[in-house]
Amino acid sequence: MHKIVILDRATLAPQIRVRRPAFDHELVEHAHTAPDQVVERLTGATIAVTNKVRLTVEVLERLPDLKLIAVAATGTDCVDTAYCRRHGIAVSNIRGYAVSTVPEHTFALILALRRSIVGFREDVLNGEWQKSGQFCFFNHPIRDLRGARLGIVGEGVLGQRVAELGRAFGMIPLFAAHKGKSGLGPLYTPWDEVLETSDVITLHSPLTPETRGMIGLSEFRRMKRKPLIVNTARGGLVVEADLVAALDEGLISGAGFDVVETEPPAPANPLMSVAGRPNVIVTPHVAWASDEAQQSLADQLIDNIENFAAGRPSNLVP
Structure with missing residues (x-):
């Protein structure tokens, strides 16, 4: 009989139903798990479920019964997959589930920032409409999307869907060639051209050693059209202190970030110092x-857990 331990159930909203696997099992759920609780809670478990709780070499080598780590997310950087490969521990992940929600959130940020929704809302709450003496006022810039150039970094399913939505708004999508690379085919626009000509730049790349810090002050200084920067991918793709400098220097017109390098952010995180500005949205x-x-x-x-138990594993991470 499998013993299944869910380490961080609270990373899914309480209204979301997680059905019981359709095989004989023992199930233990924990809302949260601290690093020093992981080994104790997984001792004797054959299947571990984690979203963000880290399963390092030091943890895994003390869990000889573990057969499957079911990651409740697409990214598997919380698991030492190299150790798992060497020791026969299967790792599965989730794929294709965010094809609507992430692109929609991306455009929620783009629309709110291009039309200065946050700034105008604050003005209304502060009585600026009444003070204006007329039916409208113009304290903040308002820009259409039609005709704007949409630079997309990341050409996977999410980047492709963002491009579709951009076209529906009349935008001109540009898929950025990977930084420092050329000759990648007609789908791609050279990296420097995307930086220099985009009105909006949106990130949909994984965080890897090659992509970490891919946009810093040198890249911001190349952005001739003062674009919006939107990141719904991973914290660490943008150098956060440099982003604040770019905002302060007027190199970009605004920023919409759903991710930061360390989550939740510390009070000293650079983005927290600008999160209250009308041209910045942090979710x-x-x-x-x-x-x-x-x-x-x-x-x-x-499904991944049931398929593994039935001997036909799905969504295995190589």
């Missing part, structure tokens, strides 16, 4: 988290 890593997407994730998670 708490919820672009992925529509009810529909979370339910799809939960269903796929249990």
